[in-house]
Amino acid sequence: xLEKNVERLIGQLLTLIEQGSVIPVIGPELLALEINxxxxxxxxxxxxxLALRLQLDPEPDDGLNAVVCRYLSQGRKRQAEDxxxxxxxxxxxxxxxxxxxxxxxLAEIRQLQLFVTTTFDPFLVQALNHVRYAGKEQTRxxxxxxxxxxxxxxxxxxxxxxxxxxxxxxxxxxxSFAVTxxxxxxxxxxxxxxxxPERLFDALLSQNLMVIGCPLFDWLGRFFVRIVxxxxxxxxxxxxxxLVGNQLAxxxxxxxxxxxxxxxTQVLPLASLEFINELHSxxxxxxxxxPFTNMAEAEHAAEALALSQLESLSPAQLGVEINxxxxxxxxxxxxxxxxxxxxxxxLIRDAFEKAGIEVWFDKNPEALRAGDHFDSRITSxxxxxxxxxxxxxxxxxxxKPRYFRKEWKYAQQRALGYPDNMRFIIPVAIDDxxxxxxxxxxxxxxxxxxxxxxxxxxxxxxxxxxxxxxIYRRNNP
Numbered sequence: 001x002l003e004k005n006v007e008r009l010i011g012q013l014l015t016l017i018e019q020g021s022v023i024p025v026i027g028p029e030l031l032a033l034e035i036n037x038x039x040x041x042x043x044x045x046x047x048x049x050l051a052l053r054l055q056l057d058p059e060p061d062d063g064l065n066a067v068v069c070r071y072l073s074q075g076r077k078r079q080a081e082d083x084x085x086x087x088x089x090x091x092x093x094x095x096x097x098x099x100x101x102x103x104x105x106l107a108e109i110r111q112l113q114l115f116v117t118t119t120f121d122p123f124l125v126q127a128l129n130h131v132r133y134a135g136k137e138q139t140r141x142x143x144x145x146x147x148x149x150x151x152x153x154x155x156x157x158x159x160x161x162x163x164x165x166x167x168x169x170x171x172x173x174x175x176s177f178a179v180t181x182x183x184x185x186x187x188x189x190x191x192x193x194x195x196x197p198e199r200l201f202d203a204l205l206s207q208n209l210m211v212i213g214c215p216l217f218d219w220l221g222r223f224f225v226r227i228v229x230x231x232x233x234x235x236x237x238x239x240x241x242x243l244v245g246n247q248l249a250x251x252x253x254x255x256x257x258x259x260x261x262x263x264x265t266q267v268l269p270l271a272s273l274e275f276i277n278e279l280h281s282x283x284x285x286x287x288x289x290x291p292f293t294n295m296a297e298a299e300h301a302a303e304a305l306a307l308s309q310l311e312s313l314s315p316a317q318l319g320v321e322i323n324x325x326x327x328x329x330x331x332x333x334x335x336x337x338x339x340x341x342x343x344x345x346x347l348i349r350d351a352f353e354k355a356g357i358e359v360w361f362d363k364n365p366e367a368l369r370a371g372d373h374f375d376s377r378i379t380s381x382x383x384x385x386x387x388x389x390x391x392x393x394x395x396x397x398x399x400k401p402r403y404f405r406k407e408w409k410y411a412q413q414r415a416l417g418y419p420d421n422m423r424f425i426i427p428v429a430i431d432d433x434x435x436x437x438x439x440x441x442x443x444x445x446x447x448x449x450x451x452x453x454x455x456x457x458x459x460x461x462x463x464x465x466x467x468x469x470x471i472y473r474r475n476n477p
Contacts, residue, residue, distance in 0.1 A: 009266050010275075013242055014282060016208045017111050023203060025167075026117040026124055029213030029245050029272040030102040035095060042100075042121060049090040050083065065180045081454065083179060088171055091121065099127045102213075102273050105280035107131035108289065114156060114203060115164045118214050120177035125164050132162055144197055145169040145176035146190040147342040151197035156207070165200055167191075176343055209241045213272035244268045244275045328360040328381040331473040333465060335361035336407040337391035338398075344430045345391055347455030355462040357469055360385065382411050386472035387465065390444065392429045397439045412443050423468060428452050 016022045031042035047062040054071045068083055100123055106112065107128045117124050128139045142150050143166040152159060168187045169177030178184045190196070243265065268275060328334070333352065337345045345361060352359045360381060382388060388411040390396075396404065415424045427449045435445045450461055 003269075006268055006270060009242065009268055010278060010282065012240070013208075013210060013279065014286075016240070017109060017210075017283070020111055020113070021208050022112065022210050023114050023116060023207045024106065024112055025209055025211040025214060026103075026106075026115060026119065027212065027214030027245065027272075028119050029215075030106075030276065031100050031119065031121065031123060032102065032273060033097045033100055035097055042123070043119075045094075046087060046090055050086055053086045053090065054082070068180050081456075084177070087179065091171060099123060099130060102276040103127035104131060105276050108280065109283050110287075113162060114152075114159060115162075116167050116200075116204070117164060118168050120166065120169055120171040120179075122170070128162055128164065138162070139164055141170070142166065143170040143172075143176065144187070144191075144200075145343055146186055147346050148176075149339055149342075152199035152203065155199055156203040165197075211241065211243045211245075212275065213245045215245075241265045242268060244270055245272045328384055329358060330384045331386040331469060331476060332358045332360040332384070333469060334382060334385035334388045334407075334411075335359060335391060336388065336404050336411070337361070338393065338395040338402060338404055340395040341391055341393050341430060344393075344452075344455030348389075348391070348428070348430075348452060348457060351455075351457040351462060352465065355466055357462070357466050378407060379410055382407065382414060386469045386476075387423070388414075388425050389428050390425065392427050392433050392440070392444070392449070393431045394433055397433065397437055399439050408441065408444070412441065415443075426450060426465075430455055 013022065028041065028043040032039055033042055033045070035045055043064060044062070047064045047067050048058045050064065051058040051062060051067045051070075054067070056067060056070055059066070064083075064087075071083070072079075103124055104127050106115075108131055110132070115124060115128070125139050125141050129135055129137055133139070138161075140153075140161050140163040142152065142163065144150050152163065152165070166177075168184060171177050178187050244267075270278070335345055335348065349359050349361060362378075390404070390408050390411070396402075411425055418424050425444070425447060427444050427447050429449050429451050430453065435449060452458075452461065
């Protein structure tokens with residue numbers, strides 16, 4: 001039997017969901033799975049398997065952060081970067097499991113359109129595709145990571161397609177997902193920087209939030225509740241935030257803080273799965289399950305209409321800032337890359353600058369551009385650069401038009417004017433892409449490549465680039 005106050009709060013939430021004004025923020029507590037005949041939390045399983053792969057003894061109640069901390073404490077040669085490929089392997093080699101029931105029940109509440117997840121696994125997306133699209137991959141998936149430009153493609157009111165936004169990255173072929181507390185801190189820090197996803201934050205600031213099963217430890221809970229409010233918490237009245245989860249019962253300081261300093265933040269003292277069961281059962285009383293229909297076609301039609309209306313507006317009417325390429329000092333090193341690789345490119349930039357190498361790169365390489373004016377600024381920069389470094393990865397092999405290819409082709413034209421023994425274009429591979437890969441220009445295949453895995457530059461490479469830049473500037477004062 002639920003407390004009357006909890007029943008009242010769930011009733012409030014159901015009314016707000018009916019109005020389409022709730023965004024669920026999903027955490028790992030909802031990921032209860034049957035693995036090898038035993039019910040376990042996905043992230044508990046991942047922590048246990050990661051410990052075994054790192055040759056550590058699993059400990060009771062291990063979390064991923066605890067495993068990584070033990071691993072790093074055993075020697076200086078051990079790097080945090082070791083854990084990301086291991087986790088990819090653990091998840092890829094998991095036994096086949098049924099979808100977490102809590103996610104299935106959330107997916108059946110079809111008024112929920114935009115989901116924000118703090119986890120890096122694919123289960124929420126898979127559950128939505130299973131329930132809403134008969135297993136077809138129709139759910140839009142967006143991931144944020146430090147330095148990225150990923151955002152909602154449309155304002156929330158025009159977003160007629162089920163969308164999952166990975167706030168702390170998702171598990172893919174790059175180190176772009178949060179595993180440790182330090183990772184989460186870095187993600188939260190960059191969410192306050194220039195590259196934060198503005199349309200997503202507009203949605204989070206304007207909508208009521210239902211935060212379920214997130215590990216909101218004291219400092220993170222306070223920070224998260226603050227950044228999704230326009231005003232100081234003690235003054236904010238515009239919207240409500242409902243916090244539910246097992247972890248919250250342990251965070252007495254956080255609960256006391258929220259009770260005293262927030263007007264419309266509600267803490268529901270329920271376990272995550274118990275809350276989902278109650279919310280779902282009460283929703284189904286008013287909304288009996290419907291057989292699968294042409295939901296995908298209806299959503300695509302609505303979104304196509306929204307896009308067609310937006311295309312008729314000017315950038316100024318859309319509130320879009322037209323980006324211009326910043327000017328470059330003569331003799332800088334030009335880094336050209338696919339936007340998906342920005343985290344690795346920023347590591348290269350940081351290493352270059354620390355070594356005293358002046359670098360130029362576009363922080364927003366795939367954004368809306370000011371037409372010919374932007375193109376002329378880019379070509380001018382390529383003409384002034386000492387070295388041109390195309391950053392090669394699997395992302396640069398995708399067979400569709402990309403802006404970086406225009407940069408690469410113009411650099412190849414400029415290179416024709418140099419003698420054969422002079423290095424101007426230096427391809428830099430940040431993964432295991434081979435020179436004979438499809439969709440690579442022939443001139444790039446013939447050049448000597450530098451291998452910089454994940455953006456980690458060797459001292460020898462830094463010294464070589466620094467010396468080439470010095471020679472260029474000596475000959476081109």
